[in-house]
Amino acid sequence: MEVGVCAEAYQGGEPLRHINTAFMTFEVLDNDRKPCTLPRIRPEPVDGKRRFxxxxxxxxxxxxxKYIISCKxxxxxxxxxxxxxxxxxxxxxxxxxxKMLAARTNWVLTSEKNKVSLYTLEENQMLCFKVETHVAVAAExxxxLLSDLRRRKAWDHHYQYVKLITDSHEDDTIYRVVTPSVTKGGKVQDxxxxxxxRRPCDSGDPYMIALRSVTLPAYxxxxDYNRGEVLCAGFSIWEEENSFTKISYYNQATPGVLPYISTDIAxxxxxxxxxxxSCSAFLEENKDSLASLPTSTL
Known part of the structure; x- marks a missing residue:
C-alpha cells in the first residue's frame, strides 16, 4: 500500500505553504514473512478517488x-x-x-477477476508475471491447441501475424510473431x-510449451520493425479431475514485453x-476438434 506524506509550513496568520510531498510504499507481511493481500479499498468520492x-x-x-527505461x-x-x-x-x-520459473513459490497475487489471476514476482532486478485460469477441456x-502459435491470434490480440518458419524437430518449432506497437504511432514489433x-514424463507432471527468442541469419x-526479445515464457498445463485443466502462463518480462502488461500489473x-x-472461450469452442501439432510447409 502507498502512504502519502505532505509537509507544510506557516508563520503567524499567513496561509499554509507547501514544502514537500513524499510517497512511501509499505508491504504487510504475514507470520511466514510473505506479503499479505490487503482488503479491497473503496476510495472516498472526489479527492479520495483522485488520490487512488x-x-x-x-x-x-x-x-x-525500474524495468523498461533503466534497461537498455x-x-x-x-x-x-x-x-x-x-x-x-x-x-x-x-x-x-x-520449469524453474514455474517452480518458484514466492508469487504475489496482483489482481483477480472472475477466476483469472495475475501474479508477479520481483527477483534479482527481474520482473516476472504469471496468469492462471481453469478450463473444462482435457489437458491433452x-x-x-496452444502448441500451434498460428492459432494464438484467434484469442490473443497481441499476436497480429504468425508465420511458421521451420520445424527444427518434432517437438520444436520456430515462428516469426508480429505484435502491435507499444506506443501510439510507433513501429510494430516482431x-x-x-x-x-513437452508431454508429461510421469503421472502428475504438466504439459509444457516453452518460448524463447532465437537468432536466425535468414530473419x-x-x-520496419522493432525486434523484440523473449527470455523465458510459456504455458504449464495441468490435468485435474473431471476433465478440468489448470493453465498457467509465465513470462520473464523483458523491455520488449513489459509495456504490454505493465498497465495490468499497476x-x-x-x-x-x-x-x-478469450483463450478459455477458444479452447472450449475447439475442445472436440482434431487439433494437431504444426507441420512445416517448407
Missing amino acids: QEAIARKKIRLDR QSEVPLSVPWDPSNQMYLSYNNVSAL QVFL FILLASR PPTE GLSSSFYCTFA
Missing part, C-alpha cells in the same frame, strides 16, 4: 522506470543463435528455464521464437483477463 488513481499511475511509472535491451542481447548443431541444447534449456487437447513442447532485424487495466477469457 494517482497512486496507481505512480505504480506504473515506477515499473516503467540492445546492450545485452537475449536471443541466442540457432542452428542444427545446437538445437538439442537450446531446446533443453528452453524447457528447463520455464489444451496442449495441442519476435523470432523457438517453441519447445535479421529490419527497419492496476490501470484488466486486459490480461480479457485475453485469457
